[in-house]
Amino acid sequence: MGSCKKECRSQVKLLWVHGPIIVGAGPSGLAVAACLKENGVPSLILERTDCIASLWQQKSYNCLKLHLPKQFCELPLLKFPENFPKYPTKQQFVSYMESYAKYFSIRPKFNQVVQRAEFDSVSGFWRIQTQNFQYLSRWLIVATGENAEPVIPKIQGIEKFQGPVMHTSVYKSGSGLKNQRILVVGCGNSGMEVSLDLCRHQAIPHMVVRNSVHILPRETFGISTFAIAMALLKWFPLRLVDKFLLLLAKFTLGNTDKLGLRRPKTGPIELKNATGKTPVLDVGALSRIKFGKIKVMEGVKEITRNGAKFMDGQEKEFDSIILATGYKSNVPSWLKVCMLFELEF
Numbered sequence: 001m002g003s004c005k006k007e008c009r010s011q012v013k014l015l016w017v018h019g020p021i022i023v024g025a026g027p028s029g030l031a032v033a034a035c036l037k038e039n040g041v042p043s044l045i046l047e048r049t050d051c052i053a054s055l056w057q058q059k060s061y062n063c064l065k066l067h068l069p070k071q072f073c074e075l076p077l078l079k080f081p082e083n084f085p086k087y088p089t090k091q092q093f094v095s096y097m098e099s100y101a102k103y104f105s106i107r108p109k110f111n112q113v114v115q116r117a118e119f120d121s122v123s124g125f126w127r128i129q130t131q132n133f134q135y136l137s138r139w140l141i142v143a144t145g146e147n148a149e150p151v152i153p154k155i156q157g158i159e160k161f162q163g164p165v166m167h168t169s170v171y172k173s174g175s176g177l178k179n180q181r182i183l184v185v186g187c188g189n190s191g192m193e194v195s196l197d198l199c200r201h202q203a204i205p206h207m208v209v210r211n212s213v214h215i216l217p218r219e220t221f222g223i224s225t226f227a228i229a230m231a232l233l234k235w236f237p238l239r240l241v242d243k244f245l246l247l248l249a250k251f252t253l254g255n256t257d258k259l260g261l262r263r264p265k266t267g268p269i270e271l272k273n274a275t276g277k278t279p280v281l282d283v284g285a286l287s288r289i290k291f292g293k294i295k296v297m298e299g300v301k302e303i304t305r306n307g308a309k310f311m312d313g314q315e316k317e318f319d320s321i322i323l324a325t326g327y328k329s330n331v332p333s334w335l336k337v338c339m340l341f342e343l344e345f
């Protein structure tokens with residue numbers, strides 16, 4: 001093994017990059033590259049997949065739309081096309097990002113998985129290692145996002161389940177799942193929207209809600225809740241804005257406690273700031289819950305061969321399981337920085 005490592009290392013090709021290296025060709029990486037270019041600074045994007053915006057192109061379901069109005073999702077320096085609706089579809093958002101990359105002549109280097117990045121304080125360069133190259137640059141920009149890897153929790157007994165188990169990052173649509181009983185684990189925006197999509201395809205989703213959750217209307221009287229929140233935050237303290245959002249939610253959605261959707265004690269914006277937990281913006285799942293089309297279940301105690309046992313003692317059979325259990329960053333696995341270095345920033 002040792003000799004192989006040596007041999008492999010001797011084959012690593014060194015590439016010196018003039019300007020910053022950006023890791024990730026998602027919307028953030030593209031936006032940074034465009035802004036640098038605008039200021040005459042060249043850069044190189046390293047992207048692990050073979051396309052830009054891979055989260056949007058490869059790891060999201062067909063019915064996905066932006067859930068914030070378009071003005072909040074526009075990248076710098078280039079407007080969305082005039083004819084885009086208020087909430088662009090995933091295809092529209094992807095086509096916008098394709099045109100964005102073209103407009104700024106951004107050509108990421110694809111199929112480059114960054115495996116290690118380390119600052120060499122002697123030379124003053126970052127050493128950025130992919131599977132076949134070592135890049136050297138004075139600057140490193142991390143744009144790999146918070147959704148780089150799916151979170152697959154250990155759920156007791158899941159290995160015994162005989163049907164398919166998939167994460168929402170590989171779910172495309174509920175077509176072909178008519179009359180199937182599906183356990184959706186998780187009630188964030190993914191869990192809610194996948195459950196809604198399953199309903200639309202006449203499947204029978206059961207959504208696990210193990211904890212409290214903030215669910216807000218996407219809009220009230222045609223005005224987006226997010227826009228209202230952003231406008232109010234300019235004038236009022238965060239906690240007051242949170243109180244107002246909860247009033248608004250109660251007015252438009254009613255009391256969600258009765259449906260098994262208890263609210264956290266901390267308000268939605270305060271919670272987002274403290275923990276990163278995004279409020280759910282309702283795009284139709286709640287009314288399906290009210291009509292019993294999406295069944296809310298308590299936490300899972302155990303998965304069995306053909307179903308699940310729940311904390312409240314219920315036991316049900318399922319044909320498949322969808323893990324809507326969220327994502328995590330992969331930065332801690334490859335970015336080697338010591339605390340001292342971080343503090344110097």
Ligand SMILES: Cc1cc2nc3c(=O)[nH]c(=O)nc-3n(C[C@H](O)[C@H](O)[C@H](O)COP(=O)(O)OP(=O)(O)OC[C@H]3O[C@@H](n4cnc5c(N)ncnc54)[C@H](O)[C@@H]3O)c2cc1C
Nearest residue numbers: 024025026027028029047048054055066067113114144145
């Ligand atoms: C289903 C879903 C829907 C969403 N909808 C919205 C929405 O409507 N509005 C909103 O504002 N946000 C939404 N988000 C949040 C989303 O994270 C952002 O919209 C946006 O994609 C973040 O952009 P980013 O460039 O920071 O990260 P990403 O879009 O995740 O892009 C990161 C890129 O880095 C690449 N990468 C990762 N690790 C490596 C590595 N080690 N080496 C090389 N390349 C690597 C990835 O392949 C990817 O292409 C959604 C997220 C999900 C999961």
Ligand SMILES: NC(=O)C1=CN([C@@H]2O[C@H](COP(=O)(O)OP(=O)(O)OC[C@H]3O[C@@H](n4cnc5c(N)ncnc54)[C@H](OP(=O)(O)O)[C@@H]3O)[C@@H](O)[C@H]2O)C=CC1
Nearest residue numbers: 065066067153186187188189190191210211278324325326
């Ligand atoms: N249309 C849009 O714009 C959409 C946007 N998004 C965004 O993408 C990001 C990721 O969202 P999402 O994929 O929903 O992930 P989230 O992290 O928001 O939600 C994960 C969910 O899974 C639950 N969970 C995790 N582990 C377990 C477990 N072991 N047992 C039971 N439940 C579990 C969590 O519960 P708990 O809280 O108890 O940990 C939570 O309900 C968010 O920023 C979201 O806003 C996602 C979909 C659509």
Ligand SMILES: O=C(O)C(=O)Cc1c[nH]c2ccccc12
Nearest residue numbers: 216225226229268269272278279
């Ligand atoms: O969609 C996201 O990623 C969000 O962060 C949405 C969001 C954060 N804080 C809010 C307050 C009110 C409505 C939506 C949000």
